[in-house]
Structure formats: structure tokens, C-alpha cells
Amino acid sequence: MLKLIVQRLLALVPLLFIVSVLTFSFTSLLPSDPVDLIIGDTGTQDQYEMVRERLGLNQPVHLRYLQWLGRAVQGDLGTSFFNSVSVMGAVMQRLPVTLSLTAISALIAIVIGVAAGVAAALRPRSWVDRFATIGATFGQAVPNFWFGLILVATFAVNLRWFPATGFTPLTESPSEWLRSVILPSLALGTSSSAAIARQVRSAMVGVLQQDYIRAARAQGLSARRVIFRHALTNAMVPVVAVLSFQITVLLGGALIVEQVFAINGLGTLAIAAVRQQDIPMLQGLVLVMVGLVVTVQLATDVIYGLLNPKARPS
């Protein structure tokens, strides 16, 4: 298993290199001159040169890249053009918010998706199957932020079960934290659960027709044991790959759903950064998100290896 992890880590090197080059090159792709953004319209030529010097923009591009990369690796993502706060600090402050939404919505998506997929696969063409299939088709067509609005209208504005807006940190009050993330996570997780349910259903229908399932039944193992241990373990192999992708989608979706619930997460930070052309902030956000996605991918690779012995390097 260690070998698998090392293999996967090595495979990440070229990916991370390309991501860093792409991210770094935003600076030169942006229409506006970052120095102008900082000194404003009233800046003098001297101020301009000074800021240019301070940003290191008079150095050759490859040197700037290396310096930027060196600092980024040490966790220094620069300072915001807009309000001079450390990018790392700002991102780290918002990260728990977005991570809470992503994690809880992933949990919801997996639980609903796997349960619906298995139930549908056990009785193909039954009403459970049709209901799940129709639900999954609908779920994939519903915009998550719209579903969020409807949840707000129903459970926050009308029923007042949950707060309509805002976020309580986990460290402050776990129960309030859960109350504040449950609606946004539900809004986010539903369409992913639809995608997962489709995958689980088709994988499970395939696995249930395998000889080893019939053999396990012939051996007198209970139906429950055969379904949940023998079939689900194998059916999850293709699903895990989809999970990794769905978590990336959830992370992106969180950026938008945060706006519905007026939650100050990475999404709010990103939207402000776009408006203000805050390059270091955008670069920092992209790098942190890629870091998260890569971590999730590594985790799913390990789970994949655990579920599927054939994938382990021998």
C-alpha cells in the first residue's frame, strides 16, 4: 500500500508543476497592470517604479516564477493587492467554512447515493428502482443554488427550523455548526447524490450478476452479508473514481451555494478577488483548491487500492 501511495505521489509531480506554471502565468494574462492596481490613478512614476521593484516585476520571468514557487512551497502565497492581508491567512481563515460544506455535502451525497443505488439495483424495474432513477435524473437537472433557495424558503423562512444565513464555526458550537451547514450541504449534496446513485446502481447490477455472488449465496451466506460485504465492496470500485470527481464538483459548488446562505467562505473571497483583480488572492485560492483536490484524489486512490487488490502494485 505504501508503494501505491509513493507511486501516486510521484505521478503528481508533473501535474503540480503544470498547475503552478498556469497559476503563475495569470499575472501576465490579466488585462490590468498590477502596479497600477496598487498605486491607483494618482500614483507618480517614482511610486510606480518603487512598487514594481517591490513586486520584483523588473526581474526576468523565470526567476520570478522560481521565487514565487519557493515562497508558495513554504506556505507564503503573497499579500493581497487590495488590502495587504496575507493571502495564506485569508484563505486559511475561510477554508474551514468551505471544507465544512464540502465534507458534509459529500457525506450526504455518498449516503443517499449509495443507499438509493443499492436499493434500485437489488430490484431492477421495481418501483424503488423507478423512483430512484427518476429522482436521479431530476437531481442532476436541479441547480444546487436554486435548491438552496427553496430550502431556505421552506425550512428557514417558513418553518424556522434552521438559520437562513450565516455560519457558526465547529469550534464555537458543534450543534450550531451542524445547524448552519445542514441546509447548504443538502443543497450541494443532492445533485451529487444523484450522480453517485446512477453509478452505484449500474455497478451493483453488474456485480450482482457475477459468479462469485451466486457462489457466495450457494455457500449459504446470508443475503445481507452477500449484498453488503461481497457485492458492495466490488461495486464501490468504479464508484470510488466517481467520488473523487464528485468531491471536486462539490468544492466548486460550495463557492456558489455559499452565496445563497451568505456564508463567508472561499467563494466570497474568490468573487471579491475577481472584482478587484486581486491576482495573489486568486493564485492562492487556485493553489489551495488544487491541494485539496489532490489530497482527495490520493485518499480515493488508497481506498481504491484497498477495495481492489488487483490495483495494488506487487
Next chain:
Amino acid sequence: MSIEPDTLSPAMPRRARWRLSGAQIITGIAASVLLMLAFLAVFADWIAPYDPLRQSLMEALQWPSTAHWLGTDDLGRDVLSRLIYGCRIAAIAAAEATSIAVLLGVPIGLFIGYRGGLWDWIVMRIVEAVVSIPGIMVAIVIIAILGAGLHRAMIALGILFSTSFLRLARGVVLAEREEVYVRSARVVGASDNRILLRHILPNIAPPLIVQVTLTVGAVLLAEAGLSFIGLGVQPPQASWGTMLNTAAAFMDFNWFLSVPPGIAIILTVLSVNLLGDVLRDSIGRGIAVGVRPETPAVRFEAAASPSSEAGLTSSPRPADEILWVESLQVMVSARDGGEIPVITDLSLSIAKGETLGLVGESGSGKTLTGLSILGLLGAGARTTHGSILLNGRDLRTLPRKQIEQVRGNEVAMVFQDPTTSLNPAFTVGSQIVEVLRSKQGLTQKQAWNHAVELIDRVGIPRPEERARAYPHELSGGMAQRIAIARALSCNPSLLIADEPTTALDVTVQQEILDLFRDLQDEFGMAILFVTHDLAVAADICDRIGVMYAGELVEMADVDPLFADPRHPYTRGLLSAMPHASDRNPPLPTIRGNVPRPGTWPLGCRFSNRCDFKSAACDARIPLVGTGRQVRCVRAGEFDMEAVS
């Protein structure tokens, strides 16, 4: 999907017709929704009752009324009119982003797929990098570079979604490049460009169309999302996303504002996705997920009820019999909702320590017989008649819990392909341990020790080490030994072996047959040995039942059966058997194929392939005899022929 009226049985006409046209209705609705959307987009200026931008603060945030069918927004603008103009934005958005994605992705994909090498490597790494960032973040970054607004946001989405077209095009090129015809075209001297155009473009079209529908749906959702957070379409322009943005701000005052644009998005995306599904099904091979076998809808005429023949076949029950099956009938459900028999009037018994062979061509019902004894026929098939007595208990009447108890403990099964009958996710040892623990209640340690003993007993060297291996790490023969060890782990009194040597090398076959013999001497279990290979059956069986089209046609001890086959089908099988001595003359074959269930002749089911058919063969033929049984009216005549 087409409906052929003659495949609908009169028994279930309404349900079948409704189900088939259900899909067509959905397709029709989806198509008309999209047509209406296109119509509204084009003629919005004439259809919309109001100017979508006209403000009237006096009428702000009104609920639906006769003047404003869907109410008004915070600036008093008519929601219905804005919704109709939103169709135009949606159509433009989908068209722009999808075209950019195709025009950018496909040529680059084709190019790198064809060129390969460094180009391919670099572009694919870039694609991987882009894909590893959440899509909406990629769009946000591109919008940061280009600026907000409908067309710029759609360029951003076009770039984002081009990665999937790029990968699709590259995949098709890589697949097609290896095709023989591309290579032959290169040999005749066609230029690279001509090869690309003439050979690859036609093959890329079907998956491309499917991908386009998927992209259109995704673009609509992404555009709404971007406009919602204010980075896509800019106010006051009416798009469904910006309308939802307004709705979100005024949720406390008028929640209804969020409903019309939401429904519009859902209906549109749903229609696109549904049409995409239909396209995929009709373009792709249409993956059949159902478990029902394809069977012709012709109803089987149950002219003679099997029970009426049962009396003729009963022979006295020997005292030491383990399994006693009588008048078994198995039906499978047909497409039209009816049922078709696949096994009829099957009676057999096996004594302790005896091996009964079931032989016949594939499709004769041998395997189903084994599965029906275990009660494991699977969805769509069921035992409708007869009794299955195992150690004196009728398995058909047992509740599910009890039959689960019987399986493994009293009867176990070994399957044809050992590499697929072991679960790939677990070590082979743990699969035996699991059975011992759940069936016999052993502790983990006891079970493990016993499993290692069993693995040793079935002749696998270094059993302790092999127990920790996964199925894919073992050879076929070794995997089959493990499967046998697992089957025998609870010392069952009956072992059903379904073609256990067919998937193995010839040299390994003999070893496995020897193992069966040894284990039977040691454990004394009865064996039901299903095989199509008469040589294998002759080697291992004491008695043989010959099956044809779902019924036994002959049952006899091995030696008499081989020396003196009485049913024409048995004779045919024997003469089609290769002998080491006469290798030169071509093997005679039985003409035709086993008729599929539901198409069996009404009388003798072999009659349409039989050289000795007479008028009497058109009636149902019973299985007659006590020691030897045969189902043929002319059995006596062949008796004499065979001797000569």
C-alpha cells in the same frame, strides 16, 4: 425503439404498450420543451407581454396576477417577460459555450491524438491540471482575465468544457489509429490529413453528439450559477441566473420570485439530459441492464401436464439416497410478462457416495437444474412444480432463513469458472474462513486453521501462504481447488459441480477429477456432476442422465449407456465424441441446434433433429423404465441397431 405489434402477447397488452410508449412520451415532451424554448428565444420580442427592462417601482415584488402572470420583481419588471427573454440568453449561452468547446477541443484533441509524443504529453498534463481544479473556479479565473458578461463568461465555459471534447477526440483518434484500415490507407499513400478526415471524423460523430448534449446541460447550469454570483450575465439583462440572484435577495418578501426561473432551468436541463440519454442509447449499443433472458414471445402450450407423467417415472427410493428430485418444473418470465418453461418433468435421485452426471448440449437446462436445487435461480426464473428432497426435507417448502442454513451445510456448489466464482476483493483463505465462521460458528483462529487444513487437503502446496493470496494471484486449477475446499468446508452431503473442469487446461482437468474422486472417498458426499463433456462424465460418474431441451431423455448407469444408448439424441452425442483411436474421419454432428425454450416441438422435443422421426413422435413422450429410463417411442428398435 420500435413496437412490433406481434410481440405483444394478448395477456398483458395494456401494460406492455404503456411501458414502451412511456419512453416515447418522455422523448416527445423533452423535444417539445426544447422546441418551445427555441421558439420563445427567437420570437421573444413578439411574445413577451412587457418590455423585460421596463421598471415600475409602484408595482414592485407583486405576486402573480392577471396583469403579471408570474408577478413582478424588485424593480417592478414583469417576471414572465424576463423569463421569456431569459430563453434567448439560455439559447445563446448554450450555443456559444458548446461551439467554443467543440471548436477548441476537437481539433486539438485530433491533433495531439494523431501526433502523439511530446505534444500529446504536454497538452494532456495541462488538461489534467485544469480538470484538477473545480470547474467553477477555472471559470472564475478565466473571467478574472477576460472580465464578466455573457459572452466572456461563455468563452470561459467554452474553454473549461473543451477539455472533455479534447479527451474524447484524442481517445477516438488513438482507437481508430490502430485500426487496420487506417494503416492500410497509409500504405496506399493517402496523406495524413486525408486519413484524419476520411476515417476518423465519421467515427467521432456519435460520441461527439452525446457529449454535446451533456455539455449543453452542464453549460446551462454553469451559466445560471455564474450569473447568480454576478460573474456571468450582468444586470439589467434578463437571464435565469440573474433572476435567481434577485430572488435570493428578496426571499423574505416574495419567495415566489425564485420559482419561475428555477423551473425553467430544471425543465430545460432535464429535457436536454433526457434527449441525451435517448441519443446515447440509440447510438451506443444500448447496455441491457435487465436480467430477463431474451425469449421469444410464443406461448408454450402445456398440452400434457407434467404431473400426469410423474407416476410413470417414479422408481422405488433406495434407502441411502441423499437427493430426491421429482417432477421438477422451472419457468422463466418472458418479455411479455408471461412465463416459459425451461425445465419440465425432471426426476432424479442420488445416493450417498454416488456421482450422477447430467450431460447435454448447452441450453438443455443442466445448470438450471443445479441452481434450482439450491433455490438460486435468480430473478426472472422460478421453480413452479415438483419437489426437491434433500436428506428427506423438501427444500422448496423451506423459508428463506432455513434454506440459507441448508446451503453450505448440506449442499454446496462448485462453479464452472473458478477465477470468477471467487470474490476478487478478498483473500481466498478469508473466503473459506467466512463460510466456516458464519455457518459453523468457529472462532477466527479455529476457522483459519481449518481453512489452511482444507487448502492443504485439496492438494495445494504451502497452504498457509496460499491462503493469504487473492484469487487473481492463483492459476485456474489452483483457484478451482480453493473453490472445492470452500464448498466442502462444512462437509455437505451433496456437492453440485457445474462444469468444474471446463474452464481448465486439459492436464489440470484430470487432476481436478482425481481430486473429486479422492474427496468423495473420504467425505462420502453425493455429487451431481453437470458437464457437456461425455469423456469427463464417463470418467467420474456412476450414472448419467442425458438432458435435452429441458427434460431428461435417458438415464442409465455409465457402462450400459455408453455400450447401448437407447435415445437417438444420446446416440448422436456419443458418435460426436472424439476418440483417440479414430482421429481421421470427420466427427459426425447432430444437425441443427437445441431449440430455445418456448420454441420446443410439442411432441418429442428432439423430433425436428431426429433421423428416426415417426408420426408417434408428435405426441408427448413419457420417460419410461425403472433401472434404465428412456424417453423415446422407438427406443426398442435402436436397441437392436446399436448392438450390431
